Amino acid sequence: MKATRRQFLELSAAAAAAVLGPRLARAQTSGPRVVVVGGGFAGASCARALRQADPKIAVTLVEPNATFTACPFSNSVIVGMRELSAQQFTYERVAADGITILRTSATAVDAPARSVTLADGAKLAYDRLVLAPGIDIRWGALAGYDEAASAQLPHAWRAGDQTLLLRRQLEAMDDGGLVVIAAPANPFRCPPGPYERASLIAHFLKTKKPKSKLLVLDAKDTFSKQRLFQAAWAELYPGLLEWVPLSKGGNVTSVDAATRTLVTDFGKHQAKVANVIPPQKAGRIAEVAGVTDRSGWCPIDPVTFESKLQAGIHVIGDAAIAGAMPKSAFAANSQAKVCAAAVAALVAGGTPSSPKLINTCYSLVAPDYGISVAGVYQPTSGQLADVPGAGGVSPSDAPRETRKAEAVLAEAWFRTITGEAFG
Amino acid sequence: MHRVVAAAIGLASIAAAAVVAAEPPAGAAACSGCHPSSPRVTSPVVRLAGRDRAEIIKAMQDFRSGARAGTVMDRIAKGFTDAEIQAIAAWYASQK
Numbered sequence A: 001m002k003a004t005r006r007q008f009l010e011l012s013a014a015a016a017a018a019v020l021g022p023r024l025a026r027a028q029t030s031g032p033r034v035v036v037v038g039g040g041f042a043g044a045s046c047a048r049a050l051r052q053a054d055p056k057i058a059v060t061l062v063e064p065n066a067t068f069t070a071c072p073f074s075n076s077v078i079v080g081m082r083e084l085s086a087q088q089f090t091y092e093r094v095a096a097d098g099i100t101i102l103r104t105s106a107t108a109v110d111a112p113a114r115s116v117t118l119a120d121g122a123k124l125a126y127d128r129l130v131l132a133p134g135i136d137i138r139w140g141a142l143a144g145y146d147e148a149a150s151a152q153l154p155h156a157w158r159a160g161d162q163t164l165l166l167r168r169q170l171e172a173m174d175d176g177g178l179v180v181i182a183a184p185a186n187p188f189r190c191p192p193g194p195y196e197r198a199s200l201i202a203h204f205l206k207t208k209k210p211k212s213k214l215l216v217l218d219a220k221d222t223f224s225k226q227r228l229f230q231a232a233w234a235e236l237y238p239g240l241l242e243w244v245p246l247s248k249g250g251n252v253t254s255v256d257a258a259t260r261t262l263v264t265d266f267g268k269h270q271a272k273v274a275n276v277i278p279p280q281k282a283g284r285i286a287e288v289a290g291v292t293d294r295s296g297w298c299p300i301d302p303v304t305f306e307s308k309l310q311a312g313i314h315v316i317g318d319a320a321i322a323g324a325m326p327k328s329a330f331a332a333n334s335q336a337k338v339c340a341a342a343v344a345a346l347v348a349g350g351t352p353s354s355p356k357l358i359n360t361c362y363s364l365v366a367p368d369y370g371i372s373v374a375g376v377y378q379p380t381s382g383q384l385a386d387v388p389g390a391g392g393v394s395p396s397d398a399p400r401e402t403r404k405a406e407a408v409l410a411e412a413w414f415r416t417i418t419g420e421a422f423g
Numbered sequence B: 001m002h003r004v005v006a007a008a009i010g011l012a013s014i015a016a017a018a019v020v021a022a023e024p025p026a027g028a029a030a031c032s033g034c035h036p037s038s039p040r041v042t043s044p045v046v047r048l049a050g051r052d053r054a055e056i057i058k059a060m061q062d063f064r065s066g067a068r069a070g071t072v073m074d075r076i077a078k079g080f081t082d083a084e085i086q087a088i089a090a091w092y093a094s095q096k
Helices: A005-020 A022-029 A041-053 A074-078 A092-096 A161-172 A193-208 A226-236 A284-288 A329-347 A400-421 B002-008 B014-019 B028-033 B053-065 B073-077 B082-093
Strands: A033-037 A058-062 A067-069 A088-090 A100-102 A106-110 A115-118 A123-125 A128-131 A135-137 A178-183 A213-218 A241-244 A252-256 A261-264 A267-270 A273-276 A280-282 A313-315 A357-366 A369-380 A383-386
Touching: A033 A041, A041 A058, A041 A092, A041 A329, A041 A400, A074 A161, A074 A193, A092 A100, A106 A284, A128 A329, A161 A273, A178 A193, A178 A267, A193 A213, A193 A226, A193 A241, A193 A357, A226 A241, A226 A357, A226 A369, A252 A273, A280 A284, A313 A329, A329 A357, A329 A400, A329 B028, A357 A400, A357 B028, A369 A400, A369 B073, A400 B028, B028 B082, B053 B073, B053 B082
Parallel strands: A033 A058, A033 A128, A058 A100, A128 A313, A178 A213, A178 A273, A213 A241
Antiparallel strands: A067 A088, A106 A115, A115 A123, A135 A280, A252 A261, A261 A267, A357 A369, A369 A383
């Protein structure tokens, strides 16, 4: 019997496997290996999009937590509008997509050898690595604010126990108390977040503890959706909420956790409840992997999200320097899908095409009063830049029905984005 | 595969059909941040998969021109060219 060319090749492969052992045989039958570190909006979305783009890719997601706790809408948890359980998601559906989930941390990355070291010392080889580590707090960058201080002055900027701590402190405060929020300089996770939080805490105080006051001490003179927030504050919370910008002495230079005192260049504020939103940086594994620059964040190629500092490593979500894109869950999901398509193209020997990305962020100014900002982005001169003429914030003269509609759309968005990433 | 898709989108030009591939065209993947792709998600925001191609194109063009009021789509549609809108609409129309 004459062997066809194909049969001959199969026989050759079988013979080679017999000689070289099972290691080579396995390498020939398995697809490209992509490891994703971090199971937040960016990492979980990317792992799923990779499987969808090419089921031959073996995707491993490294994430130490069994449950993800989402930050969007956690401001509603702080003021008792929502329970923390509504913020929590497991990885069962992600695993059901055929993704290997390792419940551990990545502790080191050897970029030239293309290998990740796990907490138990095991090494995981990859063809492409995606880092989605989110943020870490820069402990000590604000004098007096270390991890111990956050037990007195919660940051509540990573949702979970800190969210509940701030909620308990607000609930326990006597009517007439001073609440202070310290907002950081740019860049940081969720640019409109401090102002949504201020709005909802003001709503809580107005309805539950109306003799109280809320002071927002800001390290900036401008912030996201500023005109909309300020117009709503003047309408809804006059005399209750005061925003102090950088130029009027808003920059907090040190804190004293024991006395709940926040010190600015212009004076001291002793709070009954203080929420310190501290300076941040990319999650630790990014620094360990050598993909952070001096800013503490990760410069990336705007087409592939591959690090500009280490080949074969991609960075998405809050940790990345994504030009005009904010550090938001929507942006993380949008970046995750673009990165997955690029990685799928690269491991198949193809060329990634130039992407277009979107961001939409809703903020609640009151439970039934929503505002939004949207943007469209594309690579321009090596950066992700706004597409001119697109994007912007909700109209300043919109009727109350529009604000109500945006509050409903905000909730719908949360269901959709969490369904995309975890559901 | 291309033939099936080209047939499904009917009047699409050869050039537009060539754009329709397994990989979503630029911008298409971002839509599912609000427009659910998972059947398990309930949302008042319309699903795009399997929607009529011409309907998606008209909606995007009307949001972009201001002929149709949007909450965020008026601001987002302004970021897309006619060619991009056509490619995105064809891709979603071809989805189940």
